[in-house]
Amino acid sequence: MERNPVGKLLLFGATGDLARRMLLPSLYGLHADGLxxxxxxxxGSARGDLDDDGFRAEAKKALDEFLPADRKDEAALSGFLKRLQFQPVDLSDENTFAPLAEKIGDVSGGLAIFLSTAPSLFEPAVKGLEKVGLAGPTVRIGLEKPLGYDLASSREINDTVAAVFPEERIFRIDHYLGKxxxxxxxxxxxGNSFFEPVWNARGIDNVQITVSETVGLEDRAGYYDGAGALRDMVTNHMLQLVAxxxxxxxxxxxxxDVRDEKAKVFRSLRxxxxEEVPHCTVTGQYVGGAVKGEIxxxxxxELGRDSTTETFVAIKAHVDNWRWQGVPFYxxxxxxxxxxxxxxxxxxxxxxxxxxxxxxxxxxxxTLVIRLQPEEYIELLVMAKEPGLDRDGVRLREVPLKLSLDAEFAGTRRRIAxxxxxxxxxxxxxxxxxxxxxxEAQWIWTDAIRAGWAANGMKPKHYPAGTWGPSAAIALTERDGVTWQDD
Structure with a gap:
């Protein structure tokens, strides 16, 4: 497709954790590769009183900490830091936007804005940008998800942004799609002809998608306790994998074309x-236990108080269309x-x-297994005959045909999403x-699940840390004669 690169990039939250760990190392990597x-x-912009040199020093510290050793190059680093400048902005104070516009200067050559901030600041941010001329036809904006916590709040945020930026200049970021x-x-x-004839209800019995983490709250307690596993992971990432x-x-x-087809899937989710929510969903919350031998x-x-927020969720879902009728997605x-x-x-x-x-x-x-992390591979489990004379019967065994993307593309640097x-x-x-x-289609589906939890007074079942969740999650699949892929 035709590409239309901008001449300027504006990062809100430029001193935050996401910028230090991901955004600045990613931009450095693109710079070092001449992209x-x-x-x-x-x-860069954030609250505080940094100047250009102070921001460059902070950026250098972040790159020293988070860049792999083999990516560090003094000449490339020096050239990258020269691209950086800083302007303090308090998004809740519209008077701080005028100096920002002055610092950025002419945007006729295009400006891309990356906005990673609390949803409550979206409205003052986009209004402030519009007021000082940083929202015109040459400006596009990237919004870090999650956008809201249900359909109503999501619509409110989208309406706020849409009042200033048209859809073709709004880039909603789900980092899973960058993997x-x-x-x-x-x-x-x-890209392969042999899958398509069986990629439907006639050929597929069930689909399982698992995203498991060994970590607990870490430093996300404030956000996570208000979100829970359904909003944090299912609405934002897992439904994109379903699509x-x-x-x-x-x-x-x-x-x-790509997004049209994905949207059709979301609209087809049953x-x-x-009354079905207790039978099609399981929620859990971890209690003390051992993970990788550590208590x-x-x-x-961890939170410091009692909470009914779910840290685990399992769902039996269906896509109601011609291709997938009757196939459960777990x-x-x-x-x-x-x-x-x-x-x-x-x-x-x-x-x-x-x-x-x-x-x-x-x-x-x-079974076809697509592993996204920590290793990256595609594995097809097929039946083969064990060697032997078969005088006591034929012995068949499941063997893997494995394509390791890590090994196959070993000479190619894997990029951060x-x-x-x-x-x-x-x-x-x-x-x-x-x-x-x-x-919005994603929120409609997950809001119905939350409404079902509330209607049935469902509270998360406890599961020991270091296990695969409540036993009810096993029953969710075994009722259908299906076992979770835990190997």
């Missing part, structure tokens, strides 16, 4: 009525799990007749960003 437009200036393996789902599905697995083939790899506290202990995510893993497991239907049954050969249905997303924001490619109708 940033020549002359692109990067203006290489997530994009590889599209290549796997639409990539379930979407119809787009005619072209363009922002409109809404779970209140850890329970959620309430979603599972939680904190303080035994391992850190993001994985999609697609279990195919068994062969219609086994010719080996009379000779003692037992068949397992084929934000490198791709920041470059796409700078160049104006919306393919990997989330459109408003996608966001």
């Amino acid at each position: 940033l437009p020549d002359g692109l200036t990067i203006t 290489e393996t997530v994009q590889n789902i599209l290549a796997l599905r639409f 990539l697995i379930a979407m119809e083939p787009p005619a072209r790899f363009t922002p409109t 809404q779970i009525p209140p 850890v506290k329970g959620y309430d202990e 979603l599972r995510t939680g904190k303080r799990m035994p391992v850190r893993r993001s994985e999609i497991a697609i279990q195919f239907k068994p062969v219609p007749h086994s010719m080996f049954a009379g000779r003692g050969g037992l068949l397992q249905p084929n 934000y490198e791709r997303l920041l470059l796409d924001l700078i160049e104006g490619d919306q393919t990997l960003f989330v459109r408003r109708d996608e966001v």
Whole structure:
């Protein structure tokens, strides 16, 4: 597609944790590889009284801490720091925007804004930008999700931004979509002919998506306790994975075509009525236990007070359309799990007749495993015959056909997800960003689940840290004769 790079980038929250860990290292990586437009200036902004030199010193400290050793290059670092400047802004004080506009200067060559801030500051931020001429036709804005905590608050935020920026200049960021393996789902599905004939209800028995974390609250207590696992992980990331697995083939790899097909999936998600919510969802909250041999506290202990926020959720979902009718999508995510893993497991239907049954050969249905992290690989589990003369019967065994992306592309540097997303924001490619109708369809679905929890008075079931969640999560699949992919 045609790219339209801007000449200036503005980072709000430029001294925060996301900027230090992800944004500045990502921008440095793009600079070091010669991918940033020549002359692109990067203006950092936050509350406080830093000047240009102070911000450059802070940026250098962050890069020293978070850049891998093999990426550090003094010449590249010096050139990158020269791109940086700083202007203090208090987003709640409209008088601080005029000096910002003066610092940035002429935006006729294009300006990209990255806004990562509390949702309560979105309205004063976009109004302040508009007032000083930093919201015109050459300006695009990137918004870090989550946008709101339900459909109503999401619409309020989107309306606020839409009053100043049209949809084609709004880039809603879900960092999962910047991950290489997530994009590889599209290549796997639409670049290989042998999957398409069975990628439907006739060929697939069920789909499982697991995103498990070993960490607890860390430094996110304030946000997480108000969000919980459903809002934090399912609405924001896991439903995007569902869409990539379930979407119809787009005619072209363009922002409109790809996002049209994803939006259709979200609109096809079967809404779970209140009376079905207890049977189709499980919520949990971790208590004290052991993770990787280390004794850890329970959620309430970490938080310092009692809470009914869920740290685990499992859902049986359905996509009600022609391709997927009757195929359950099992979603599972939680904190303080035994391992850190993001994985999609697609279990195919068994062969219609086994010719080996009379000779003692037992068949397992084929499974396709797409591992997103920590390793990155695609594995197809297929049946093979064990070597031998078979005089006592045929012995069949499941063996993996494994494509390790880490090994296959060992000579290629793996990029941080934000490198791709920041470059796409700078160049104006919306393919990997989330459109408003996608966001609202996601919230409609998850709001119905929360309403069902409230209607049934459901409280999270406790599970020991270091386990796979409440036992009810196992029952959720085993009622259907399905076992979670935990290997």
